[in-house]
Amino acid sequence: MRPTRIVLPTPYAVGPVNAYIFPDEPVTIVDPGPLYGPAQDALERGLQELGVDRGRIARILVTHHHPDHSGYAPALAAETGAEICAHPDAIARIRRPFGDPEATECLLRRHGVPHEVLRGMDKELQRIVSHIAPLEAAREICDGERVRAGEEELLAVLVPGHAPGHLAFVGQGFIISGDTVIANLTPNPVLEVDASGRRKSLPEYIESIKRLQSLPNLPILPGHRDEIEDPAPLLARYLEQIAERRERVLSALGDRTVQAFALSQEFFPMRRGADPFLALSEVLGHLDLLEERGLVEESQEGDRIVFRRRT
Numbered sequence: 001m002r003p004t005r006i007v008l009p010t011p012y013a014v015g016p017v018n019a020y021i022f023p024d025e026p027v028t029i030v031d032p033g034p035l036y037g038p039a040q041d042a043l044e045r046g047l048q049e050l051g052v053d054r055g056r057i058a059r060i061l062v063t064h065h066h067p068d069h070s071g072y073a074p075a076l077a078a079e080t081g082a083e084i085c086a087h088p089d090a091i092a093r094i095r096r097p098f099g100d101p102e103a104t105e106c107l108l109r110r111h112g113v114p115h116e117v118l119r120g121m122d123k124e125l126q127r128i129v130s131h132i133a134p135l136e137a138a139r140e141i142c143d144g145e146r147v148r149a150g151e152e153e154l155l156a157v158l159v160p161g162h163a164p165g166h167l168a169f170v171g172q173g174f175i176i177s178g179d180t181v182i183a184n185l186t187p188n189p190v191l192e193v194d195a196s197g198r199r200k201s202l203p204e205y206i207e208s209i210k211r212l213q214s215l216p217n218l219p220i221l222p223g224h225r226d227e228i229e230d231p232a233p234l235l236a237r238y239l240e241q242i243a244e245r246r247e248r249v250l251s252a253l254g255d256r257t258v259q260a261f262a263l264s265q266e267f268f269p270m271r272r273g274a275d276p277f278l279a280l281s282e283v284l285g286h287l288d289l290l291e292e293r294g295l296v297e298e299s300q301e302g303d304r305i306v307f308r309r310r311t
């Protein structure tokens with residue numbers, strides 16, 4: 001049986017987020033939303049309409065660590081005694097939302113992000129972190145594991161790219177996709193730095209879309225916006241759009257040697273808050289794809305990281 005959607009407001013530009021409830025035992029919620037009063041009120045109202053007492057929630061599934069989806073999970077677990085289930089990479093990031101901020105800042109600087117833009121990003125990231133409760137215990141769910149949610153047996157499928165450790169949950173006749181698939185929106189391949197360096201978020205995302213394409217074409221219940229009855233055309237369009245943008249980045253690069261931030265500002269001239277971070281994430285993703293194809297090379301010039309066409 002499909003879960004019931006409860007739409008929750010968020011304090012972020014992305015707008016409302018979807019939580020999904022399986023009202024039977026074990027009562028399960030997927031992505032309980034941000035730590036944000038209006039979202040908790042909306043969740044309470046939604047549960048009341050369903051006749052579900054919040055105290056009966058036994059399991060909290062988290063698709064990915066972004067605080068619009070998971071920020072409230074630790075507090076809800078503490079209130080109800082429910083267990084949080086998420087991929088180990090997501091759990092690590094709920095505990096430390098931006099991993100190693102110094103390593104990330106250093107990398108951003110080397111990609112050419114100027115000081116004042118870094119300060120703006122930092123302020124925005126601090127605001128985002130303020131909507132996450134600290135996490136105590138959590139159960140690790142890995143790719144291919146099955147987990148009960150109400151009367152459903154969900155299959156966890158690892159679909160990283162938008163976020164490391166992002167899980168989709170496949171049930172009988174539906175897929176809960178988190179932010180991997182959203183109607184009329186191409187999810188961001190968010191820049192992530194871990195112990196081994198910068199992750200190749202966009203190449204990972206493409207593999208995840210291909211993974212979803214290999215599954216039955218079931219209706220998708222996304223992390224934002226409405227259900228997608230027939231996702232196959234949307235998944236194909238994502239791959240086409242990414243290929244088109246990749247080619248645009250290649251032609252914009254021309255014969256220059258440039259830093260990724262400068263290139264990202266040509267595509268998305270935004271310098272406030274987290275926008276330049278997302279723009280840089282996107283352009284670095286395309287540069288990674290071009291590098292994989294042997295068309296572009298990344299190199300160091302002193303402390304700077306630069307890109308040029310391979311000749």
Ligand SMILES: [Zn+2]
Binds near residue numbers: 162179
């Ligand atoms: Zn997200």
